[in-house]
Amino acid sequence: MLQDSPSPVWDTLDHHYGPAGDLPALIARCAGADPETADRAFGELHNKVFHQGGAVVSAAPPVLPVLLGWAADPGCRLRCGAVRLIGSLAKVGRQAAPRFVTPAWPAAWDGAVPVLVELLDDPDPRVRREVGFPLAQAVRAADRVLPALHRRWQVEEDEAARIGLVMAAGQLLRHLDGEWPAESVDWLLSLTARHEPAQRLAGAVALRRSGLGGRDARHIDVIAEALGRSDVGPWVDAWCGPHRPDRLAPQADAALGDDRAGRVRLSTLLLTGPGGPGAPGLWTAGEVMSRWRSPVDELLPRVADRLADPDPEVRTLAVELVAACGSRGVPWADRLAELARAPEPAVALGALHALSGIGDARVVAPLAERLAAGDPATAFASRGLAHFGCGPTLTRLLEPLRAHADVLLPLLIGRLRAARTRDERRDLVLLLAAWGPAAAPATGELLRLVGTEAEPWALDALVAVGTAPAREAVRAAGPDGPPDAGPGERHRVAVRYWRASGDPEPLLARLGQESADLLPGLVAELGPLARRLEPRLRERVGPRERDWNQVDLAHALWRITGTPEDAHATVVALRFALPGEAGIGRRAERSIARIGGIGPDAAGAAPLLRPLLTVDRRPVPGQGVSAIADDDRLCATVGRTLSRLG
Structure with missing residues (x-):
């Protein structure tokens, strides 16, 4: 196949990093005998041809036959990676605006589909698990691909591959403009009655993603039963599955789209069903509550029931979700106070976060003990987002507690003195700035940071603290900044100087320059x-x-x-x-x-x-x-x- 393909003039083509003249040598290294060298080369090829998606570059069409050759070669160790890269390019080719897709791609992709259909029967189950991904993008060839998927499903013995076939068929139907083939429709509709839980789950999710069957409530029951009772291992191996088993519940929940009632019901079944695991229900409840307001009243009490779960992971997720709901966690304050001293750090920190959010003074003593002990779990960066399962950030935990500065501030000052990393020092200084005048006793420690790498943050904090020595230190730093400061830093210095001194002229002079950004x-x-x-x-x-x-x-x-x-x-x-x-x-x-x-x-x-x-x-x-x-x-x-x- 590769020998029959015309050799492109690579220097006239582009990849994501420039002219594609370097690709032939890179392709040769991918095909080399040394596995480590080949893997590194393939990673570089993937980056240059696909990068982060968004466009199909002009070098992609001539690379496609190379990838197909690797995918079809039983002796090539890059087979699965080649199939995934083909699928990624095909997905971008289907989704991106035409101006971001090189004109040669549609014809090249149409020619690739028959080769991929043949791979449905490949002896290697790992290849069969992957090939559904690119075939799910072949909307223009759906009349040929859908029957091939159904035919393979009837003889396929690998469970992960079977799941991939079902999900590919559902995705093709979803994006198909013409009439849906009756045989494919009947196939997907029959899956929720199958004996195998993984296949029933695949059928329900495919029906929801494709829009086939509407918002049938029976889909929710099938999904809940499968998530609560079956082995989800095959899903992790399928091209359409999550990277981790615990992410299958949110993925199945997301397939329900805007069916708010269905998603609430799924969360409830997973949280309260007989023998159902708590973690999947908490993941789905978190997703639903973060999207809509109304489910909180119904789901939060069921989430709080899991605060007493024997599984520490479940308790951690439950306490984080209660914390995310802020003042609505008041009814469970006593239980949160108990969990604040739990032996598992993640559970305790989540409970402290929840108590902080509801303004419960019982947060202070256990938090003070952790700060005094130098607990590393309370020294994490504040610039991260509070994603479910990641715990509270330092700022979210402590910023609401400025009223307790008399107890906590000496401990924070001690932590600042003992800080060994730039990130921890920055986060503590930013927290003091957020506390403002309540952090006035920290003025001396902030003054000691002037002249260090932490000086910009320290000066901002001194402005916020507002004590006379703090204002004098900022005024003494002057309105211009160091001689090597860039325009942005000089601007920040002028802002700082005005807020501390009350003199706006240096700042107005900077803002008055034609090149200045008027904020x-x-x-x-x-x-x-x-x-x-x-x-x-x-x-x-x-x-x-x-x-x-x-x-x-x-x-x-x-x-x-x-x-x-x-x-x-x-x-x-x-x-x-x-x-x-x-x-x-x-x-x-x-x-x-x-x-x-x-x-x-x-x-x-x-x-x-x-x-x-x-x-x-x-x-x-x-x-x-x-x-x-x-x-x-x-x-x-x-x-x-x-x-x-x-």
Whole structure:
């Protein structure tokens, strides 16, 4: 096959890193005899031809026959990797906009499909487990691929391969524009009545993904039974399965899409069914509660029941999910206080996080003991997201506890002195900055960090602390920064200097430069002091869809002028920013909070913001269970803004 393929002029083609003239030598190394060298070369080939997806480059069509040759060669150790790479390219070719797909790809892909269909009968089950992935992308050849999948399923003995055949058929039907073949429809509909639990699960998930069978409640029962009672090992080996068994429940749950009632029912069955495991139910409950608001009242008590589960992993997930729900965890405060001293660090930290979120003072003593003991589990980076199963971050755990600074602050200062890594030192300083004046006793320790690599964070924290020695230290650092500071650092220094000294001139001079980025939030903070910047701001104002920067620009102008016209312009900008917004993130939330400062002159914003409080689908970007806390914070911000608007 490869000998019959015309040799491309590689230098005229491109991969993701530039001209493709280096690919022939790289392909030769992939085919070499040394396994380690071949694996490294294939990884490099994968990166250059596929990278992170998003486009099919011009080098992909001539590489495709090479990959097919490896996939079909029983003696090639790269067979499975080649099939996966073909599938990845085919998926991008199907999903990406035409301008991101090289014109030669469709014909090359059409020619590859028959070779892949032949691999359905390959003697190696590992290859048969993978080949469903690329074939699931062959929508234009569905009339040939679907019968081949069904034929192979009738004789296939490998359970993981059978699952892959079913899921490939479901995906093909989902994206098929023409009439669905009756034979394929009957095949998928019959699977939920099969004896084998893994096949019933595959059938139910495929039916939901393809849209076949609608929202039949029986699908939920099939999925719950399979997840609760069957061996999910074959799913991990299938191309369509998760990398870990414990991720199968969220994957099956995600196949239910917008069927909120079905997903709540699945979570309930997994949490409460006889003999059902707790962890899958907690994973699915976390996914559902992070997407919609209304399921929390129904699912949270069932989640809390798992706080007493004998399995530490289940208790960890349960306590993290209760913590994510903030003040709604109050009914289980006593149990959380007990778990705060659990021997398993993950359980204890989750309970501390939950107690912190509900403002329960019983968080202080066990947390203080851990900080005093130098517990490494309380020294983790604050910049991570609170994904389910990852535990609380330092900032999320301690930021709400500034009222207990008299007990906790000396311990944090001790941790800061003993910090051995840059990350831990930064996170502790950022936490002190978040505590603001409550961290005033830490002024001396922050001053000791001036002149070290932690100086920028320390100076920001000193500004937030606001003591006289802190302000003097920032003023002494001057408004310009070190001689080798870049423009961004010089800008931050000027902001810091103004906040500490009250002198805005160095900052205004920087903002007045034509090349300077006018940060509307900062200009708004300056208010009337920034009047000289008004002409440049007005040049940039103009409604643009989904542009929160326009909201902030209009608000900054109002802060300068105080006129009703600029207040109204802020409302108009908000109307443009809200429709179609993928998620109201921190950036947009800050914009909404600023509108509240305008007061009754911006009352027209109220009917635009009220729906954010009444929708069931959480209007925040999805980030696992952190979306629950993010949504709670958004609701609080919107509520305060509406109150201020009158």
